[in-house]
Amino acid sequence: xxxxxxxxxxxxxxxxxxxxxxxxxxxxxxxxxxxxxxxxxxxxxxxxxxxxxxxxxxxxxxxxxxxxxxxxxxxxxxxxxxxxxxxxxxxxxxxxxxxxxxxxxxxxxxxxxxxxxxxxxxxxxxxxxxxxxxxxxxxxxxxxxxxxxxxxxxxxxxxxxxxxxxxxxxxxxxxxxxxxxxxxxxxxxxxxxxxxxxxxxxxxxxxxxxxxxxxxxx
Amino acid sequence: xxxxxxxxxxxxxxxxxxxxxxxxxxxxxxxxxxxxxxxxxxxxxxxxxxxxxxxxxxxxxxxxxxxxxxxxxxxxxxxxxxxxxxxxxxxxxxxxxxxxxxxxxxxxxxxxxxxxxxxxxxxxxxxxxxxxxxxxxxxxxxxxxxxxxxxxxxxxxxxxxxxxxxxxxxxxxxxxxxxxxxxxxxxxxxxxxxxxxxxxxxxxxxxxxxxxxxxxxxxxxxxxxxxxxxxxxxxxxxxxxxxxxxxxxxxxxxxxxxxxxxxxxxxxxxxxxxxxxxxxxxxxxxxxxxxxxxxxxxxxxxxxxx
Numbered sequence: 001x002x003x004x005x006x007x008x009x010x011x012x013x014x015x016x017x018x019x020x021x022x023x024x025x026x027x028x029x030x031x032x033x034x035x036x037x038x039x040x041x042x043x044x045x046x047x048x049x050x051x052x053x054x055x056x057x058x059x060x061x062x063x064x065x066x067x068x069x070x071x072x073x074x075x076x077x078x079x080x081x082x083x084x085x086x087x088x089x090x091x092x093x094x095x096x097x098x099x100x101x102x103x104x105x106x107x108x109x110x111x112x113x114x115x116x117x118x119x120x121x122x123x124x125x126x127x128x129x130x131x132x133x134x135x136x137x138x139x140x141x142x143x144x145x146x147x148x149x150x151x152x153x154x155x156x157x158x159x160x161x162x163x164x165x166x167x168x169x170x171x172x173x174x175x176x177x178x179x180x181x182x183x184x185x186x187x188x189x190x191x192x193x194x195x196x197x198x199x200x201x202x203x204x205x206x207x208x209x210x211x212x213x214x215x216x217x218x
Numbered sequence: 219x220x221x222x223x224x225x226x227x228x229x230x231x232x233x234x235x236x237x238x239x240x241x242x243x244x245x246x247x248x249x250x251x252x253x254x255x256x257x258x259x260x261x262x263x264x265x266x267x268x269x270x271x272x273x274x275x276x277x278x279x280x281x282x283x284x285x286x287x288x289x290x291x292x293x294x295x296x297x298x299x300x301x302x303x304x305x306x307x308x309x310x311x312x313x314x315x316x317x318x319x320x321x322x323x324x325x326x327x328x329x330x331x332x333x334x335x336x337x338x339x340x341x342x343x344x345x346x347x348x349x350x351x352x353x354x355x356x357x358x359x360x361x362x363x364x365x366x367x368x369x370x371x372x373x374x375x376x377x378x379x380x381x382x383x384x385x386x387x388x389x390x391x392x393x394x395x396x397x398x399x400x401x402x403x404x405x406x407x408x409x410x411x412x413x414x415x416x417x418x419x420x421x422x423x424x425x426x427x428x429x430x431x432x433x434x435x436x437x438x439x440x441x442x443x444x445x446x447x448x449x450x451x452x453x454x455x456x457x458x459x460x461x462x463x464x465x466x467x468x469x470x471x472x473x474x475x476x477x478x479x480x481x482x483x484x485x486x487x488x489x490x491x492x493x494x495x496x497x498x499x500x501x502x503x504x505x506x507x508x509x510x511x512x513x514x515x516x517x518x519x520x521x522x523x524x
Binding site for chain 2: 008009011012014015016018019022054059084111112114115116117118
């Protein structure tokens with residue numbers, strides 16, 4: 001993959017570049033603020049951009065706004081936003097920007113997740129391929145804030161686990177590996193979840209994630 | 219929440235400011251009592267002179283002098299009382315203003331601490347975990363065949379992570395010290411001695427405090443001294459500096475002199491402006507004398523209680 005990194009901390013920027021280079025990806029640009037990020041995406045048309053939410057000059061949500069702009073103007077570039085905290089509002093903004101297109105191509109992770117190198121790189125690949133990667137923390141918040149307590153209550157504990165992983169954007173194969181069950185039983189759980197929540201089943205991973213997220217957020 | 223930039227300090231007349239600088243505000247009633255006492259005695263003396271003296275110019279002269287001096291003293295006494303016991307609504311307005319400023323000041327401090335944590339220790343720790351994550355990946359990949367180059371790479375990563383963790387510890391320690399300097403519990407003198415000893419260029423320390431100021435004042439005095447010495451190190455190019463902390467006329471005076479290049483100014487959003495804001499919360503004062511070419515003298519005056 002060809003990747004652009006936008007992160008104001010030099011330590012983090014170097015670390016990210018190292019991880020991605022080690023996983024045989026190409027970091028085409030590493031910048032420290034949102035304006036440079038937009039310019040770099042314009043110039044390189046990367047497969048994915050890794051974007052810190054808080055960047056100069058205001059240190060508020062410059063990165064997030066740039067991420068939304070990239071999703072709007074460069075649908076081929078996936079955007080993985082990461083930050084030190086998870087803010088519910090940012091999730092809504094990002095998913096709002098994502099659902100406008102057929103493909104999602106967005107991710108929102110806590111910075112800590114980069115410690116698990118392979119999972120992080122996998123999440124980035126998913127986003128670059130038009131999928132979704134949401135932090136477990138985001139999913140927990142969505143579950144907590146969801147008004148569909150009846151629907152969620154009707155699920156078994158295992159089905160809730162599967163739903164949470166699905167909301168993070170993982171494929172059936174990844175869910176099966178995480179829960180140490182067969183892919184076949186994941187498929188069965190997914191079918192059950194969709195029928196109990198009254199959602200139309202969908203084959204494409206990102207479409208079903210969006211359906212689940214819309215359900216949780218509505 | 220009000221923003222710091224919009225803060226308007228309480229309006230005080232020049233005379234009042236001189237008064238507050240000269241004496242501690244809370245001693246005003248005592249001073250007023252003294253002035254009124256002296257005033258009554260002088261007016262009494264005027265009356266006595268008039269009744270005992272003859273019908274001549276000397277008697278009238280003394281009488282007039284006593285009465286005028288007495289009236290002046292009474293007027294001053296009345297003025298002190300008027301300031302000390304000024305109408306409640308006005309005092310409440312002033313207190314509201316200074317409280318709002320205090321709240322803003324502590325909010326700004328918290329914001330700064332959060333920012334420091336976010337940019338410093340947190341980022342550092344994430345970088346450490348990234349390096350360790352990579353090392354784990356390498357080690358896991360090595361379980362099959364052992365490659366010498368990969369071992370060297372793993373060593374490199376672990377060494378870098380080790381260094382990063384140590385830096386994070388240093389940053390956390392500095393940050394904790396920035397929130398509350400532990401050494402301050404042992405008194406301002408001890409804390410300043412530690413501060414001066416850590417300083418580069420060398421600092422001569424003069425501390426003369428008969429009694430301990432209140433904790434809030436000690437903290438502000440300490441941070442002023444720390445900030446001013448940091449400025450000396452960073453900007454002045456001085457070879458020598460002096461830090462004086464003494465009591466002058468009931469005020470705590472913190473003064474830093476250096477033989478550096480001068481040119482220090484209070485600029486919006488600069489370090490000195492931040493210092494001035496903090497000092498103002500306790501009715502203190504910051505004075506900067508720093509001509510181009512030096513030497514610089516920065517004086518902070520604080521009440522000894524707040």
